[in-house]
Amino acid sequence: MEMEAGCTSASSGGTQVHYHPPLQSRAFYKFTQQNLPACRPQLTPAWVIAIFLVTGVLFIPIGLVCLRASESVVEIVERYDVECVPETYRSNKVAYIKNSLITKKCDRLIKVQKHMKAPIYVYYELDNYYQNHRRYVKSRCDKQLLHGLEYKHTSSCKPEEYNGGLPIVPCGLVAWSLFNDSYTFVRETVEMKVNRKNIAWVSDQQHKFGRNVYPFNFQNGSLIGGGNLDPDVPLSEQEDLIVWMRTAALPKFRKLYGVIEEDLVADDSLEVHILNNYNTYSFGGKKKLILTTQNWLGGKNSFLGIACMVTGIICVFLAIAFALLHVKFPRPQGDPTLLYWNMKNNIS
Secondary structure: OOOOOOOEEEEOOOEEEEOOHHHHHHHHHHHHOOOOOOOOOOOOHHHHHHHHHHHHHHHHHHHHHHHHHHHOOOOOEEOOOOOOOOHHOOOOOHHHHOOOOOOEEEEEEEEEEOOEEEOEEEEEEOOOOOOOHHHHHHHHOHHHHHHHHHHHOOOHHHHHHHHHEEEEOOOOOHHHOOOOOOEEEEEOOEEEEEOOOOOOHHHHHHHHOOOOOOOOEEEEOOOOOOOOOOOOOOOOHOOHHHHOOOOOOOOOEEEEEEEEOOOEEEOOOOEEEEEEEOOOOOOOOEEEEHHHOOOOOEEEOOHHHHHHHHHHHHHHHHHHHHHHHHHHHOOOOHHHOHHHHHHHHHOO
């Protein structure tokens, strides 16, 4: 007698009681044993050529649209870390940036080439700055940022954990190295307003930085890393800090400084007053000021468009190459009904 599928157990009378697993367990069994129905495509030459051709025909226009969208973004890039150093200190920039007696004010003139429609986003860009360094990334305490002095276990913030025997809030190298250059834009003797609010992620403000946590004992040591913080403003409202604390993955990155909420007309001249405070000279870094617009695709970035076009061109080339090979060197195809899964279906 053929045994039925399922578990069996012996009773005291010598009979066997069959246990049939529920439907859910049987479905799980089929899933783990890869017995579920599956699509088994038969990749004939015609199908392969058609797939490559359709992919290429779709990707090339998508790439063109993305490139056009990227080119429509107006962007102004101004590097100022070299030009803002006085001529006498060009050979020793580190001495210039560390000398507190030398003024760090710098004036730059920016020419607007094309009409820039508001909102205009102001970024600062740093190059050769490794915020992804393991020791740097670990030197922070997220629970202290949320709970303040109530949280005592801040050993991960070393070497910026204590100063003068008192804890530092916010602690760690990431907060200690806060970017502190500032920019003021003047058009025709009128200062333009730069909105410094709503530049950080709302989720960061609400869930990572405490509303009742205030800076304490910050930048009071002998070695100052970067910008200072207002001790009367909670961390959740200090958005320049929140933006900075979201560390970058690459050594070249941009971070949002503010938003100009008025249009800039072509041929406008902007006078930019810069406070060149941040020390990038010790490690050979670069600093740039970015003014840019955005569209439905985001900022100016041609990578997506180029990648789509290259993919489409390769697919079209492969489709043509496979078609020529198939015509010149045809190969007889087997009977798909003899595939084992088709034979199994026919038998059942």
